[in-house]
Amino acid sequence: xxxxxxxxxxxxxxxxxxxxxxxxxxxxxxxxxxxxxxxxxxxxxxxxxxxxxxxxxxxxxxxxxxxxxxxxxxxxxxxxxxxxxxxxxxxxxxxxxxxxxxxxxxxxxxxxxxxxxxxxxxxxxxxxxxxxxxxxxxxxxxxxxxxxxxxxxxxxxxxxxxxxxxxxxxxxxxxxxxxxxxxxxxxxxxxxxxxxxxxxxxxxxxxxxxxxxxxxxxxxxxxxxxxxxxxxxxxxxxxxxxxxxxxxxxxxxxxxxxxxxxxxxxxxxxxxxxxxxxxxxxxxxxxxxxxxxxxxxxxxxxxxxxxxxx
Amino acid sequence: xxxxxxxxxxxxxxxxxxxxxxxxxxxxxxxxxxxxxxxxxxxxxxxxxxxxxxxxxxxxxxxxxxxxxxxxxxxxxxxxxxxxxxxxxxxxxxxxxxxxxxxxxxxxxxxxxxxxxxxxxxxxxxxxxxxxxxxxxxxxxxxxxxxxxxxxxxxxxxxxxxxxx
Numbered sequence: 221x222x223x224x225x226x227x228x229x230x231x232x233x234x235x236x237x238x239x240x241x242x243x244x245x246x247x248x249x250x251x252x253x254x255x256x257x258x259x260x261x262x263x264x265x266x267x268x269x270x271x272x273x274x275x276x277x278x279x280x281x282x283x284x285x286x287x288x289x290x291x292x293x294x295x296x297x298x299x300x301x302x303x304x305x306x307x308x309x310x311x312x313x314x315x316x317x318x319x320x321x322x323x324x325x326x327x328x329x330x331x332x333x334x335x336x337x338x339x340x341x342x343x344x345x346x347x348x349x350x351x352x353x354x355x356x357x358x359x360x361x362x363x364x365x366x367x368x369x370x371x372x373x374x375x376x377x378x379x380x381x382x383x384x385x386x387x388x389x390x391x392x393x394x395x396x397x398x399x400x401x402x403x404x405x406x407x408x409x410x411x412x413x414x415x416x417x418x419x420x421x422x423x424x425x426x427x428x429x430x431x432x433x434x435x436x437x438x439x440x441x442x443x444x445x446x447x448x449x450x451x452x453x454x455x456x457x458x459x460x461x462x463x464x465x466x467x468x469x470x471x472x473x474x475x476x477x478x479x480x481x482x483x484x485x486x487x488x489x490x491x492x493x494x495x496x497x498x499x500x501x502x503x504x505x506x507x508x509x510x511x512x513x514x515x516x517x518x519x520x521x522x523x524x525x526x527x528x529x530x
Numbered sequence: 531x532x533x534x535x536x537x538x539x540x541x542x543x544x545x546x547x548x549x550x551x552x553x554x555x556x557x558x559x560x561x562x563x564x565x566x567x568x569x570x571x572x573x574x575x576x577x578x579x580x581x582x583x584x585x586x587x588x589x590x591x592x593x594x595x596x597x598x599x600x601x602x603x604x605x606x607x608x609x610x611x612x613x614x615x616x617x618x619x620x621x622x623x624x625x626x627x628x629x630x631x632x633x634x635x636x637x638x639x640x641x642x643x644x645x646x647x648x649x650x651x652x653x654x655x656x657x658x659x660x661x662x663x664x665x666x667x668x669x670x671x672x673x674x675x676x677x678x679x680x681x682x683x684x685x686x687x688x689x690x691x692x693x694x695x
Contacts, residue, residue, distance in 0.1 A: 231684065308656050312663050333651040333682025337664055352649050354683055418686055 225527030228339040230348045232357045232393040237400050244365045246520035246529060247513070253289050254515040262528040263292035269322035270296035271314070272349070273329040278489070278511070279349050279359075283326045286518035290528070295322065315341040324526055327351070345525040353387060359488060360393040362517040363447070364401070366510040370484045371444050375402035378442055382408040382469055383449035383494060385415040390488045391449055392419050399428030406439050407432040410468045413451065436469050441478050446471065446504075448487045448494050466493065473498040486510050546577065549598040551620040551627075552610065557583055559614050560593035562691040566609050569597060576600065609642045611635045612676055613691040635673050641665035643678060643693045650683040666695075 221238050229235065235243070252258040268287040272280050275298060284294040311334060318325060319342040327335050328349040335348035335355070350356040364374060371377050379398055381391050385407050395415070398405055405428060407415050414432065423430055433439055440446065448471055456462035471485055471494060487495055487507040499505050523529035555563055560580040564570070570578040576598040586592045593614075601621055602610075610617055611633035621629040645652050645666050652666040668678035668687065678687040687693055 308658065308660070310656075310660070310662050311651070311654075329651075330649075331651040331654050332647060332649050332685070333645075333680065336682045337651045337662055340664065351651075352683070 223527075223530070224524035226345055227525055228335075228342075228346045229357050229521060229525070230335045230339060230346065231355050232360045232397050234357070240361060240364060240397065240401075243361055243517065243520050243524065244368055246524060247361075247365050247516040248369070250289075250516035250519040250523075254286070254512070254519060256289075259291075260289060260519075261291035262523055263287060263290035263526055266290075266292040266323040266526055266528070267321065268292060268294045268296075268522065269318045269325045270294055270298075270349070271318060271325060271327050271329075272296065272298040273300045273311075273327075273334075275299075276328050276350060278514070279328060279356075280326075282514040283347075283349065283358075283518050283522075286515050286522055289515065290519055290523055292323075292522075296326075311337060312341045315346075319343045324522060347521060347525070355393050356390055357393060358514070358518055358521060359390050360397050361521070362510065362514045363390070363394050363486065363488070364397055365517050366486060366506065366513050367403075367445055367484075369513070370506050370509070371482065374398065376404070377444040378404045378406065379445040379447055380406045380408050380436075380439055380443040381447045381449070382436060382471075384413045384451045385409045385449070386413045387452055388449040391415070391447070394447070395419065395423055395428075395430075396426075399423050399426045399430070404429045405431070406443070408434070408436050408439060408469065410434060410465050413465065434468075437475070437478070440475065440483075441480065443483055444480060446479070446483060446485045448485065448491070450487075450490065450492055450494060453492075470494060470496060471499055472496045473502055476502060476504050479504060544577075545625055546596055546598045546622055547625055549576070549596065549600055549622050550602050551622060552595040552597075552602075552614075553592070553618045553620060554586065555593035555595060555610075555614040555617050557591040557593055559691060560595050562613055562694070563593075563595050563610055563617075566613070566694050567597070567602070567606060605642075607633050608636050608639070609694060612639060612643065612678070613694065615673060615676055635670055635676060637670055638668065639670065639678055640667040642695060643668060643687060643690060644695050645680045645683060645685065646687045646689065646693050647680065647683050647685040650680060650685065652680070652682050 253260045270280050287294045315338045324345045326347045326349040327338050329351045332352035332354035334351045338346045385391050451466045453462050484506040485504045560582050579596040581594040583591050615635050617633045620627050667681045671677050671679045
């Protein structure tokens with residue numbers, strides 16, 4: 221396994237399975253620090269630049285909280301209209317300048333491939349915090365971490381990925397990583413929101429065990445993990461069409477009565493009706509824990525790339 | 531005498547004295563090859579011929595392009611290989627085939643193809659039309675019917691001919 225210090229994380233495929241396992245191992249040790257039960261000064265004197273060219277409050281705050289928990293500091297912006305970008309500066313120049321102010325950069329950008337471009341101009345590690353409809357590798361890592369923590373294993377787990385598999389950014393890289401870990405995957409979606417054939421072909425190259433269905437009721441008793449995604453209203457100009465698709469799947473406490481006792485429900489959040497509130501009080505609901513896990517996982521990533529933890 | 535090798539069908543077009551014959555072009559791609567090469571050039575008197583859907587010796591179909599008074603640059607040959615991976619380049623000098631070689635699909639393509647993803651950072655332009663200071667670059671991930679994968683946005687370019695710059 222190559223060292224992490226000074227590396228970039230742009231794509232989930234930048235990491236081997238062994239490296240993902242290592243990140244999760246470090247993240248597990250970070251949990252008490254992430255909860256504020258223990259203090260860390262591992263990144264004291266280090267600065268994170270969070271460059272958010274499009275809004276994503278949760279991702280930005282979890283990165284900034286992670287850096288603070290490690291004893292470091294965070295600078296940055298979440299509104300490109302007030303940065304030099306508004307004056308016509310290229311992303312390349314922004315990265316050149318900011319990498320001379322900070323020790324590590326997290327970039328969120330509406331253009332796909334922006335993070336890969338940033339790595340060519342940055343003198344410090346770049347972490348992709350989501351680029352367009354492209355990759356969001358730290359979300360994938362926190363999803364994997366949650367599955368590992370909550371079910372005890374990833375290899376051999378049966379994961380149902382439910383909802384918008386066509387446009388949902390998080391599910392493409394999650395499916396890739398799950399396949400590489402040897403999980404069994406069932407895609408559950410309406411026909412118009414199926415996983416793109418190009419993505420399915422790539423997954424099959426890994427020898428992954430993949431099935432697809434529209435029938436959530438039929439598959440739910442066999443699932444260890446029910447990973448639900450939001451169907452994005454903005455993709456549907458016609459409200460009636462959206463309502464039809466959005467109502468395709470709703471996880472309820474009643475539905476979960478058919479699920480395995482230890483099955484967990486995950487969601488990258490925010491949810492907008494895919495999971496009914498009556499699920500929150502069931503032992504299956506792990507999506508808020510999943511959201512919290514963003515902090516220890518991002519702490520682990522920051523610490524490893526900064527070289528303050530091995 | 532090692533004269534320009536042409537089939538009966540090709541004899542419909544006169545042999546060229548000097549220039550290049552691009553043979554075994556994927557059927558339907560001849561005009562795109564001409565577009566890549568910027569042919570015919572305005573004001574030039576040199577003859578350019580495109581012969582399409584010709585039966586080849588193997589029984590399949592092919593296109594042929596003949597370009598008078600021009601030998602291709604290696605970079606032009608690389609670009610042709612992306613849309614016609616089985617093409618052969620015949621350099622003609624004084625009616626003879628002076629050189630003959632197959633195009634070779636490169637492992638990578640840089641600066642020759644635009645990404646087909648309109649939201650790719652390599653396609654971004656600011657209000658003055660300026661772009662980021664990088665060339666679109668790709669890995670060749672399939673060779674028989676070439677497919678390119680963008681180094682930046684990771685999308686696949688399947689209809690390469692439409693994206694040639």
